[in-house]
Amino acid sequence: MKTNIERLREAVIAGVDSKEKHDVKRMTLENELNFIERKGMEEYFLVAQELINELKGHEGILLGPGRGWMVGSHVCCALGLTSFIPAGLTPIVTWGDDECTPMINIDVDADSYDFVKKKVDEYTQKSGYHFDIYLPLEVTKIKRVLALIEKNGKEAPQLYKWIWHENYDLFYSGNLDGIPRFGGTVIQKMTKALMQKAEFGAFDCLLDVMGLYNNDIILCDEEEIARYKKRHGLLDVLGRTSFPFGFLYKEDVAWFLNGWIGFSWRQAVQVIKFADKKMWREAEPLKHFYLKQGMDNGFCESELNSIWGSWFGRDKPFLSVSEVAGDVYISVVLARLKKDYPEEFGKNLKNFI
Numbered sequence: 001m002k003t004n005i006e007r008l009r010e011a012v013i014a015g016v017d018s019k020e021k022h023d024v025k026r027m028t029l030e031n032e033l034n035f036i037e038r039k040g041m042e043e044y045f046l047v048a049q050e051l052i053n054e055l056k057g058h059e060g061i062l063l064g065p066g067r068g069w070m071v072g073s074h075v076c077c078a079l080g081l082t083s084f085i086p087a088g089l090t091p092i093v094t095w096g097d098d099e100c101t102p103m104i105n106i107d108v109d110a111d112s113y114d115f116v117k118k119k120v121d122e123y124t125q126k127s128g129y130h131f132d133i134y135l136p137l138e139v140t141k142i143k144r145v146l147a148l149i150e151k152n153g154k155e156a157p158q159l160y161k162w163i164w165h166e167n168y169d170l171f172y173s174g175n176l177d178g179i180p181r182f183g184g185t186v187i188q189k190m191t192k193a194l195m196q197k198a199e200f201g202a203f204d205c206l207l208d209v210m211g212l213y214n215n216d217i218i219l220c221d222e223e224e225i226a227r228y229k230k231r232h233g234l235l236d237v238l239g240r241t242s243f244p245f246g247f248l249y250k251e252d253v254a255w256f257l258n259g260w261i262g263f264s265w266r267q268a269v270q271v272i273k274f275a276d277k278k279m280w281r282e283a284e285p286l287k288h289f290y291l292k293q294g295m296d297n298g299f300c301e302s303e304l305n306s307i308w309g310s311w312f313g314r315d316k317p318f319l320s321v322s323e324v325a326g327d328v329y330i331s332v333v334l335a336r337l338k339k340d341y342p343e344e345f346g347k348n349l350k351n352f353i
Contacts, residue, residue: 003042005033005036008036009033011049011078011079012029013078015077015079015080016029025074029074029075029078032073032074032075033075035098036075038098039098039101043127043129044104044129047123048081048104048129049080049081051119051120051123051131052079052080052106054119055108055119056080060111061108062109062112062142062146063083063106063107064107064134064138064139064330065107065329066084066104066105066107066326067105067134068105068322068326069092069094069102069322070084070102070104070326071325071326071329073092073094073322076104083159084325084329092251092321092322093254093265093268093269096254096264096265097269097273098266103130103132104132105132105134108133108135108139109139110137110140111143113133120133136330138334141334142330142333142337145337145344145345146159148343152344154341154344157337157340159333167199168195168199168203168332169197169339170335170339171191171192171195172195172196172197179331179334179335179338180331181328182335186220187209189220190209190212190218191209193219193225194208195209203328206331207248207321210327210328211245211319211324212248214319215314215315215316216315216316228245229244229245232246247307247310247311247318248319249318249320249321249324250272250318250319253268253271253275253311254268261290261294262293262296263289263290263293270286272318274286274312275314278312290308291304291305
């Protein structure tokens with residue numbers, strides 16, 4: 001008889017193999033699976049897959065991409081728990097923190113909420129596991145726009161298939177009124193100033209915009225951008241220019257510490273925790289290791305100290321990119337619908353956004 005972790009691994013492999021151009025990272029999958037096994041959560045993920053598959057099997061239910069850490073999880077993607085393909089994201093910090101217990105979140109449209117809640121309650125009663133349900137207005141908006149498109153005899157777009165190679169011209173040239181997170185005047189100016197007119201990498205650019213905006217950094221024209229870069233500098237990692245706007249997310253810090261300094265993922269997460277809480281003294285042992293490893297890898301001490309100080313001197317705690325990516329994803333979906341189907345998008349707009 002197979003163990004739960006064996007069943008989970010088989011389900012993950014089947015999910016990867018069945019999805020065209022899935023592009024998940026095998027090493028990341030292994031790290032996530034090891035974390036799940038250490039936490040004894042393999043059965044939870046199997047039950048979640050069964051639940052989500054049943055919900056998707058009901059016609060008329062529209063699920064969102066998931067919430068928070070889920071959209072950055074390669075395991076959740078392989079199992080179909082999120083429709084977001086996290087190929088462009090670094091591993092999420094959750095997997096380096098044994099104090100964290102991930103919760104599966106379900107985004108659902110308003111019309112289906114009561115049914116989904118009843119079904120979730122049934123699974124909870126049967127298995128003892130809990131799942132959070134969210135009711136984003138944006139998901140309801142998407143569902144109703146799609147219904148209007150079909151009603152008007154047009155071919156509705158296939159959602160969640162094109163996110164990394166979409167045409168993002170509305171974000172740098174069009175009117176973003178009514179697009180969540182990008183509807184305000186300031187954020188629209190900032191987006192247009194920072195957006196590249198290229199499909200590849202455009203989503204990452206939107207993540208940079210939201211990272212800056214969430215940290216109260218407003219860059220609305222080329223002069224402001226140039227001044228900001230000059231003031232904060234570009235981190236030239238062994239000849240590779242990176243982080244043009246600094247370290248905006250937890251994953252940026254963890255990736256730098258893990259990939260360029262030689263920290264384990266757990267050590268990187270510990271540094272982030274200390275930085276968020278301004279615990280300079282408690283972080284000193286890690287800093288000594290950081291300086292030694294960094295200089296061994298070719299960085300100068302002054303640069304390493306400057307980077308460390310920027311982490312611990314922040315006004316706000318670091319956001320996780322996975323917390324932002326799902327919301328930006330929904331914004332991109334709505335922006336495409338607005339551009340391609342303006343008539344249907346405009347119906348009852350004020351009731352939703």
